[in-house]
Amino acid sequence: MERAERIKKIPPYLFAQIDKKISELKSKGIDVISLGIGDPDLPTPPNIIEAMKKAVEVKEYHRYPDYEGSLEFREAVSTYYKNRFNVGLDPKSEVMALIGSKEGIAHIFLAFVNPGDYVLIPDPAYPVYKTAAIFAGGIPYTMPLLEENNFLPDFSKIDEEILKKAKLMFLCYPNNPTGAVANEEFFMEAIELAKKYDIILCHDSAYAEITYDGYKAPSILSFPGAKDIAVEFGSLSKPYRMTGWRIGYAVGNSEIIQGLGIIKTNVDSGQFTAIQKAGIEALLGPQDSIKEMNDIFKKRRDLVVNTLREIGIDVKSPKATFYIWVKVPEGYTSASFAEKLIEQAAVVVTPGSAYGEYGEGYVRISLTTPDHRLMEAMERIKKISF
């Protein structure tokens, strides 16, 4: 069966070898610990589950939902933005519910990118930006995220001809996979650049609430002029441990939101209203569970960082996200280091090259594994000589 060209253009799956090793070990009965997945291990907080239980009984919610999300959900997002970021949003025109933020991130390209348009994509990055750009016929232009620039793109390195031809740019801070954060100066620079070259600026803020050491992540919309050219994608998956529920939102410039809405009305029929009700409880109900979760992640972060330092691997302690981005020791590639951890410790980490060519030389360790399993993984890693 001949596949479409757009599918053939997707980068090859690099980790068949590693998957094979995992299956081999498991088939031998070896206890494999995965530190690969970014999915909170803690359950969804009970108040959110209770809201869902009540909502699921409501007969009106069993019918098709509103495409753009219920007005009540959009109002809740707007209230959350006011309370959390002091950003005002018109719930009717500047907020749209998504079936998880991934859905909106993938669809925004179809709304604005024509075949042959350049799109500015960070590397390493959440892979959906690049694949969605390819699906839309766009030309992904790589913005390297280098350690020496604190994993921020250096806009001065982008050729002016590319900037003139670019239609859309994606940014993500706090950043998956590097754990880096961005300051006001950087966001202002991005906004000015996008305005100057008429580029749609998309900010992925999936990790805005997963922060430590007193750091509070800003919304791009809190900076002057952002609403003229920017949208922000938010997720309830990570802060409220709702990954399986599939609920998120897009907020910001109303024309961009409207464009995204046109794609959505032709592809999906909105998210189940009962899940939106649970989302409202998440956004407007007690927020203590976020701090409790972050306290747990912080302890795990310190455990992993200290273990790696003990065995001579220099690593930065991230202020945000539940990922540790680790430079592999001399003589290893991302894949060979990941393979060594699987072979000698039965511990799975993600090779950095899964996130793009500039992820080569790193691996990503996720903190979303129960404490005792993470401790066991660290004990096993300590015994390996590199």
Ligand SMILES: Cc1ncc(COP(=O)(O)O)c(C=O)c1O
């Ligand atoms: C950077 C980033 N953005 C977006 C998402 C998608 O989250 P969701 O679709 O669950 O809202 C993820 C999920 O891992 C992510 O890491």
